[in-house]
């Protein structure tokens with residue numbers, strides 16, 4: 001196996017203490033649905049006692065420090081938010097959210113609530129503004145306690161994130177991009193592997209072109225001719241000399257997407273090219289020198305393909321100088337508003353500025369799992385913006401049915417399950433907890449959040 005350095009950019013791993021990495025509670029301002037171009041923000045809850053959220057004339061973050069009352073106040077320009085809308089406070093090591101008598105109410109995970117003990121991953125909705133609570137987010141003591149628009153500096157376009165660990169992983173890619181180390185990008189389809197490869201090329205300072213090749217889409221019997229070029233008359237149909245994709249990327253970057261689809265003869269030829277730093281076109285008498293930087297990508301388990309002999313181990317070792325794994329979108333929900341903003345910013349500025357997302361549509365988008373990742377989000381938004389027309393108001397029914405269904409989500413299922421078990425056990429919470437394999441206090445929290453009164457099942 002290859003012992004190359006590896007970056008795992010996923011943020012979903014179980015919390016654990018590694019070196020000086022710590023895990024801290026955080027609140028993310030993910031999306032202002034009425035103003036989706038507004039930048040997201042991140043707040044560490046580690047060194048504060050209370051956090052107030054309310055309406056202001058513009059985004060404002062204020063911290064005040066008094067013994068026992070280190071307080072953060074967040075103002076958001078959201079007309080559906082009350083001026084003092086909600087407060088987060090600590091109760092016995094847990095963060096509790098209180099609605100402060102707001103006009104439009106507070107929703108936690110799609111359930112209206114006046115008080116909720118927060119759970120990791122809770123989606124909090126105040127007015128048209130969406131927050132996400134993370135109980136133990138991996139972070140570094142040097143991370144700024146508040147990350148707002150001014151502090152969000154991606155090392156390259158497409159490498160922006162509000163997640164501290166992912167941000168550090170993106171920053172670590174800069175020296176790799178500037179070196180000659182080969183890179184392999186792994187991640188589900190649509191996670192942004194090509195976007196990252198382009199970012200690498202942009203950072204590399206290489207003067208040649210960025211050439212992207214989808215190895216799976218090359219015509220089977222022409223793979224080598226397409227990659228390495230050919231001389232006129234080398235085979236029937238070769239009516240002229242062809243440079244080939246490898247030489248087109250000379251002094252630039254060759255991005256080999258779906259590298260796992262490369263047939264064995266082409267794998268052998270590519271290995272030769274990488275070892276010798278030269279290409280021999282099909283039918284050619286001489287090899288030609290190339291200055292090549294290869295970035296390969298795959299969404300298939302390439303290591304497994306190497307183990308089973310489907311992919312050459314020696315080529316894998318050449319390609320996998322530095323491995324990067326891009327997390328799926330469902331594992332970086334905190335970045336959803338940032339990505340929505342980035343995708344909308346591709347529209348003409350006047351059109352982008354008009355876009356507003358109805359809270360129900362935003363809620364569905366924030367709860368959906370996005371199996372097609374950023375590509376699915378991009379398509380979803382693209383269609384929604386067209387359906388929203390001139391006015392630019394994206395409604396729930398402008399979204400694909402799969403996204404709309406996210407509103408039915410696990411909460412409805414949990415509620416049904418709780419009610420079924422309460423009926424079965426005649427309102428006995430301990431029995432429900434035992435059957436679900438959860439603590440009694442957890443069941444009580446769920447009942448409270450869903451407004452279910454166990455008493456009514458006891459009669």
Ligand SMILES: Nc1ncnc2c1ncn2[C@@H]1O[C@H](COP(=O)(O)OP(=O)(O)OP(=O)(O)O)[C@@H](O)[C@H]1O
Pocket residue numbers: 158159160187188189190191192193194195196257299339342343374375378
């Ligand atoms: N960080 C990002 N910001 C804006 N758009 C992005 C970002 N990441 C991905 N996208 C968009 O999502 C789409 C899919 O990205 P990309 O093609 O890079 O994914 P991929 O992982 O290479 O997919 P596949 O494995 O299917 O080839 C592209 O249209 C791209 O513009």
